[in-house]
Amino acid sequence: GAVVSQHPSWVICKSGTSVKIECRSLDFQATTMFWYRQFPKQSLMLMATSNEGSKATYEQGVEKDKFLINHASLTLSTLTVTSAHPEDSSFYICSASRREGLKNEQFFGPGTRLTVL
């Protein structure tokens, strides 16, 4: 299967600072990338859908000024959590979709654990 990486895998930051998380598709080009957050023992929650070269589409209730998404190339999307607060502590997972003919698969990164003190 295709490989999606995320960096960093774990980050601890102070309240009020900003944190950037990178998501890369290593061996394929992804026209669409997705950002999720997941609280312990809960399901994935889609935050936004990101298409290369255009503005991200945010899900209802997700603040676009707080969670800045940049999809600058077909292999890289970044999520910046601005002015992070303890309630932003969560597991953030990205995914990238790969289309081959009729087939459209979604491959996930390993996730980034964010802890805001």
Add this chain to the structure above:
Amino acid sequence: QKEVEQDPGPLSVPEGAIVSLNCTYSNSAFQYFMWYRQYSRKGPELLMYTYSSGNKEDGRFTAQVDKSSKYISLFIRDSQPSDSATYLCVYSYTGNQFYFGTGTSLTVIP
């Protein structure tokens, strides 16, 4: 009505048992069906992908789709402790929108 319904479990079985994980969906336009496995604090891993009714087998895993009843199942034969994880069913029909079940937590007891 949710797009996808999945029994969250938890499900606990002895090693070697056959596990059946199930989802139902509401939109008859769904075309792509996927099962993911997620270990704790890891990203989901694609297990099976299918876009037609019937069975698809891969090793100990069999994905079954019944479009007439909008039902999808994942069977795990000879379950192992390493199969202990959360299993997610996922549907798509537009190609860029994916609908997730809530996940079923599975524990295989040695």
